[in-house]
Amino acid sequence: MSSKFDYDLVVIGSGPSGQKAAIQAVKLNKRVALVDLNPHIGGICLYDGTIPSKSFREAILHLSGYRERAHYGKSYCVKDNIGMQDLIDRCFNIQRDIEQNIRSQLSRNKVEIIRGIGSISAQHHVTVTCEETARSLSTHTIVIATGSRPRRPDGFDYDDEVILDSDTLLHISKLPRSMTIVGGGVIGCEYGSMFAALGVKVTILEAQSRLLSFVEEELIDSLVYRLREQKASIITCDKVTRCLRTPDGRTVTYLESGKRVVSDIVLISAGRVPNTEALGLEKLNIKRNARGNIEVNEHFQTSVENIYAVGDIIGAPALASTSMEQGRRAACHAFGLTDRGDSLPIPSGIFAIPEIAMVGKTTTQLSAEKIPYEFGVSRFSEVDRGKIIGDNGGVLKILFHRNTLQILGVHIIGENATELIHIGQTVMSLQGTIDYLCQAVFNYPTLSQAYKTAALDGMNKIISTQDIPDEIPLINGDLEALTSTIN
Numbered sequence: 001m002s003s004k005f006d007y008d009l010v011v012i013g014s015g016p017s018g019q020k021a022a023i024q025a026v027k028l029n030k031r032v033a034l035v036d037l038n039p040h041i042g043g044i045c046l047y048d049g050t051i052p053s054k055s056f057r058e059a060i061l062h063l064s065g066y067r068e069r070a071h072y073g074k075s076y077c078v079k080d081n082i083g084m085q086d087l088i089d090r091c092f093n094i095q096r097d098i099e100q101n102i103r104s105q106l107s108r109n110k111v112e113i114i115r116g117i118g119s120i121s122a123q124h125h126v127t128v129t130c131e132e133t134a135r136s137l138s139t140h141t142i143v144i145a146t147g148s149r150p151r152r153p154d155g156f157d158y159d160d161e162v163i164l165d166s167d168t169l170l171h172i173s174k175l176p177r178s179m180t181i182v183g184g185g186v187i188g189c190e191y192g193s194m195f196a197a198l199g200v201k202v203t204i205l206e207a208q209s210r211l212l213s214f215v216e217e218e219l220i221d222s223l224v225y226r227l228r229e230q231k232a233s234i235i236t237c238d239k240v241t242r243c244l245r246t247p248d249g250r251t252v253t254y255l256e257s258g259k260r261v262v263s264d265i266v267l268i269s270a271g272r273v274p275n276t277e278a279l280g281l282e283k284l285n286i287k288r289n290a291r292g293n294i295e296v297n298e299h300f301q302t303s304v305e306n307i308y309a310v311g312d313i314i315g316a317p318a319l320a321s322t323s324m325e326q327g328r329r330a331a332c333h334a335f336g337l338t339d340r341g342d343s344l345p346i347p348s349g350i351f352a353i354p355e356i357a358m359v360g361k362t363t364t365q366l367s368a369e370k371i372p373y374e375f376g377v378s379r380f381s382e383v384d385r386g387k388i389i390g391d392n393g394g395v396l397k398i399l400f401h402r403n404t405l406q407i408l409g410v411h412i413i414g415e416n417a418t419e420l421i422h423i424g425q426t427v428m429s430l431q432g433t434i435d436y437l438c439q440a441v442f443n444y445p446t447l448s449q450a451y452k453t454a455a456l457d458g459m460n461k462i463i464s465t466q467d468i469p470d471e472i473p474l475i476n477g478d479l480e481a482l483t484s485t486i487n
Contacts, residue, residue, distance in 0.1 A: 011033070011142075016311070043145075141334045144307065178203075179192075184204050203234075235259070300314070310323060376400075380396075434455050438452065
């Protein structure tokens with residue numbers, strides 16, 4: 001470290017991306033400070049986002065008996081009269097344990113944790129304000145990792161009691177009987193399916209023609225079927241204009257069509273906005289895009305070369321998994337460590353009930369790009385492990401190039417989808433082909449066998465059509481000529 005700086009690296013924000021940047025830097029023998037405004041470290045991911053929502057989901061799956069209903073009937077449950085306290089107690093315990101693990105790791109690696117609001121006062125200076133005191137830190141490199149918060153659009157009278165966003169939803173005092181969700185994106189579908197599994201009457205409102213428009217359509221069809229099995233209502237192609245609290249304490253949501261939806265609570269899931277207000281970006285003219293996200297290059301450098309930005313604050317994909325890797329790679333680049341870069345495929349997971357996971361292209365994308373593809377499908381009902389665990393609705397779909405057989409995408413819905421996807425990701429990373437999965441031996445009985453079943457299904461399609469030419473000419477539109485060409 002140059003003697004003119006207090007630190008080699010100051011990280012602002014202690015979420016996943018900030019943690020990994022700090023740890024990578026100290027592994028390179030750099031002196032690091034981690035600044036966060038909260039007394040507990042872990043960031044939004046640990047306290048308002050990923051960890052509490054997934055812990056909440058697991059509590060629901062256990063206490064509701066959802067996973068066992070295929071065996072013991074739709075009325076089966078582990079606990080009668082489940083309340084919010086039953087569900088959030090598990091969240092709090094998990095949060096505490098994870099926070100202690102993070103703090104221990106940072107402490108062992110000699111990362112200095114500084115509480116306060118961090119702002120960039122100059123190119124190599126961060127000012128930390130805590131209550132009425134301020135401290136100036138000089139540093140060679142700065143990493144901004146302050147995350148995001150739910151967007152609160154106009155027209156919604158938020159009161160954090162019955163009109164809520166994803167940060168306040170898990171703080172309600174009791175389970176509602178009915179719930180409206182504005183927005184059929186990831187958060188809306190995750191919480192919608194969770195509350196529906198508890199028997200709450202859920203209505204999901206989405207302005208587009210279908211939920212989760214970026215997900216393989218066959219998987220969404222399956223998700224919608226499962227949601228409707230749980231008595232959820234889904235309204236698409238209709239825009240929400242207003243949401244108010246009624247005099248009797250309920251909520252009413254108004255749609256452009258004139259329809260009104262009345263429920264006990266409303267969750268507004270309208271995307272997220274970056275936390276940039278307190279950073280002092282204007283002083284250094286750090287560039288942001290129209291959405292307010294900080295602009296970065298392929299190394300996560302901002303328009304000021306020694307200042308990096310990672311995680312939600314730079315926009316899509318805004319996943320905890322990608323944020324961790326961004327933080328690590330930013331620290332690698334800042335201190336001269338060679339890094340492979342963006343060449344590996346990135347998996348996505350949606351923790352709805354059931355789980356959805358994907359990596360690579362969808363059929364819609366392949367068709368638009370005019371790539372000749374084929375697909376193989378396996379249903380968990382065809383895999384013995386699916387029968388054992390009671391998941392008869394799971395689906396695994398593999399997309400591959402029909403000429404080279406290279407795997408182009410994997411899409412899964414069902415139990416452990418977010419774990420299973422990594423097999424497909426690994427094969428794709430190695431430019432693997434469908435015949436590898438045809439020949440691979442998987443433990444029996446496991447859900448992983450669905451890969452082999454889907455691969456064989458796809459390969460059989462190739463074998464059955466291998467004698468048919470790629471293009472069959474039509475002679476004056478004559479059907480007989482077409483038939484004779486095939487024969």
